[in-house]
Amino acid sequence: QSALTQPASVSGSPGQSITISCTGTSSDVGGYNYVSWYQQHPGKAPKLMIYDVSNRPSGVSNRFSGSKSGNTASLTISGLQAEDEADYYCSSYTSSSTFVVFGGGTKLTVL
Amino acid sequence: QVQLVQSGAEVKKPGSSVKVSCKASGGTFSSYAISWVRQAPGQGLEWMGRIIPILGIANYAQKFQGRVTITADKSTSTAYMELSSLRSEDTAVYYCAREVMQQLVWRFVDYWGQGTLVTVSS
Numbered sequence: 098q099s100a101l102t103q104p105a106s107v108s109g110s111p112g113q114s115i116t117i118s119c120t121g122t123s124s125d126v127g128g129y130n131y132v133s134w135y136q137q138h139p140g141k142a143p144k145l146m147i148y149d150v151s152n153r154p155s156g157v158s159n160r161f162s163g164s165k166s167g168n169t170a171s172l173t174i175s176g177l178q179a180e181d182e183a184d185y186y187c188s189s190y191t192s193s194s195t196f197v198v199f200g201g202g203t204k205l206t207v208l
Numbered sequence: 209q210v211q212l213v214q215s216g217a218e219v220k221k222p223g224s225s226v227k228v229s230c231k232a233s234g235g236t237f238s239s240y241a242i243s244w245v246r247q248a249p250g251q252g253l254e255w256m257g258r259i260i261p262i263l264g265i266a267n268y269a270q271k272f273q274g275r276v277t278i279t280a281d282k283s284t285s286t287a288y289m290e291l292s293s294l295r296s297e298d299t300a301v302y303y304c305a306r307e308v309m310q311q312l313v314w315r316f317v318d319y320w321g322q323g324t325l326v327t328v329s330s
Contacts, residue, residue, distance in 0.1 A: 129313075131314060131315045135253070142303060142320040142321065145316060148315065148316040148318070149316070186252060190313055190315070195269055195270055197255040197314050199245075199253045199254065199255060
């Protein structure tokens, strides 16, 4: 069982928007602004999409955005495109002995 | 351009150890931490630990304490992850990644190695 809870799957049609949630506790997501999101295509290494809750690295499309409310962080992808189909993982620093926690991952299907 | 290049795939017997290397180029090796993250087949990402080369400090996830050792050689900009007492459940792709910190606290990882498949089988 992962420390951060994500839905196993989400889906959307091209052009639509989807949101992936990432629920933790006050010891991780709720207590620090160090939530990050990663995109992973099959057989590839993960790619950083969002850091510090809502910041986009250079080169990442502005269709990707992040936010946080309480113990839940969210990744929103607008204007869905076929190439967005991938697995998405959230991560956070945690004050527990685990130090860093990941979510279980969400498979995004573009219909 | 920052690159992390990992050593090749390994096949190990249960009970043995494996050591994976991660050579960094294109950035200032000592200014960041190097984290190790693994992914079992069909499963999610799992943080194992990290090394802060400039300080020589390593932190480990509680799950791997006593079984994993992460080191770094600043002279060659290379980090190493050694996992001992291997069991079949350790079969996974092991990634190194450059970690950005804030006062020694994890913020995120921005560059990843290509991954190293470690297969544990008798």
